[in-house]
């Protein structure tokens with residue numbers, strides 16, 4: 001099939017400035033992590049996000065260029081070299097609105113999947129927004145829904161300052177056995193092992209039908225991840241709840257503040273370890289970071305986060321903070337081999 005496109009494969013770390021600019025323009029229109037009315041993704045932001053990754057993460061892009069040099073579409077495969085989930089390859093496909101329904105999306109997926117096969121991966125996994133072309137495309141190529149996630153946002157202007165202050169005050173009687181520690185940027189070495197153990201709490205979050213193993217990070221992997229974030233110029237605000245008696249990390253939360261597209265802050269992991277639940281630590285942790293944002297970063301307009309639609313506890317806290325769903329994304333998955341056969345028939 002002649003798609004009128006020239007497709008090249010590039011390691012994201014090696015993306016040229018021109019490709020980054022074209023990609024920023026394309027993804028500003030197509031990215032499923034954006035909402036209509038959002039400012040465009042800036043090239044300087046995308047450049048660091050694409051090129052700088054932890055040492056254990058490899059990302060490769062297919063870029064489909066049209067005859068007059070415009071970027072028609074892209075796909076990406078993400079491979080993580082860590083102990084768990086070595087069967088998985090993350091994938092994304094984006095096609096410019098004017099180039100859709102010509103088979104380019106299917107072709108871009110078919111082009112990128114062999115990178116995952118060559119690395120021994122069995123399963124591919126991606127996201128598709130419900131009720132939009134992405135979900136229809138995913139179903140058409142044979143990917144199945146493993147979980148549904150809400151993409152939630154709160155405008156900082158809607159954060160309930162008084163309620164957040166009450167959550168902080170409540171900790172005095174609800175959580176007297178705990179104290180908070182805020183760390184900006186990469187965690188210091190002595191906290192990496194305890195943090196690696198604590199962040200395993202994220203495995204308690206529901207995964208529904210996703211074909212995933214529990215995720216475990218080594219201290220070295222965390223160090224590399226934190227360094228990559230710092231090299232992007234992204235600020236990372238971590239707040240830890242420490243159990244006074246044992247010194248153990250009882251809970252954690254983190255915000256990521258990008259260097260260039262400063263209006264949008266991403267909420268990272270939030271978790272309270274099972275023995276420490278029921279003391280309002282989740283509310284306390286999140287309130288402290290949100291209040292700091294209000295006080296120190298008036299240029300931030302929105303906080304964005306993702307939550308499984310089957311995670312009522314996290315959703316309850318987020319709802320009370322003013323987060324509202326702006327979209328539902330299906331996490332889709334499928335074995336690569338049958339997928340490639342099917343794509344071969346489609347393209």
Ligand SMILES: CC(C)(COP(=O)(O)OP(=O)(O)OC[C@H]1O[C@@H](n2cnc3c(N)ncnc32)[C@H](O)[C@@H]1OP(=O)(O)O)[C@@H](O)C(=O)NCCC(=O)NCCS
Pocket residue numbers: 030031032092093094095096099100101102103104105106107126127128129132133134135136137138140141
């Ligand atoms: C999803 C996306 C990549 C599809 O790109 P595309 O080039 O239009 O896809 P294709 O032409 O290869 O479509 C392959 C099949 O998917 C299905 N499909 C794709 N878009 C569809 C739509 N809007 N409605 C119904 N079915 C659709 C069709 O069965 C299509 O085959 P057909 O055209 O012969 O009927 C594109 O719409 C996009 O960039 N969306 C935003 C990003 C996104 O959501 N990505 C998630 C991908 S999992």
